[in-house]
Amino acid sequence: MTSHQSTQTMKPATAAKKLGVYLEATPAEFRQGVVSRAELNELQANPPQWLRELRRTGPHPRPVVAARLGVSIAGLARGGVTEPLTTDQIEALKQENPEWLQRERATQVEVRKEAARIKKKNAERG
Incomplete structure (x- = not known):
């Protein structure tokens, strides 16, 4: 065969x-x-x-934009970013640092901390 x-x-x-x-x-x-x-x-x-x-x-797709800004894709949507952005537009947003971006970055930090805590807890169990 x-x-x-x-x-x-x-x-x-x-x-x-x-x-x-x-x-x-x-x-x-x-x-x-x-x-x-x-x-x-x-x-x-x-x-x-x-x-x-x-x-x-760019223009970059949403996952790339989100990663470069340090936020989630949902965070981009909450911030009103629905279109692809160029590298220059991403850099301008970083410089501008609007309130929504600060808030979403802080949320991402908390999400990562929680994920690390859960991973550590599961590792200690196993």
Whole structure:
């Protein structure tokens, strides 16, 4: 019995998510095709110029924006940030440091402390 290895492919949206880039900002040829696992691995290992530029300047998807601001995705929404932001916009928000951003960062700190406390407690039990 021989096993036939089929090529795994994914939608461009899935590939963009795995690459950490905003799909709408990718080149048309990327958005219109399918991406194989091998192509994804190649993009991760040797990113082309467009991918390097997108990662550097954006626009960035919400998970990346949230991580760069040190808040949760829900915190972004509570702060009224619903659109992708560029690196410059993220830096401007950090400089501005609005009240909602301060509040959401403080919430994230508390969430991380609680997660660490629970992890420690579970480790002591086990």
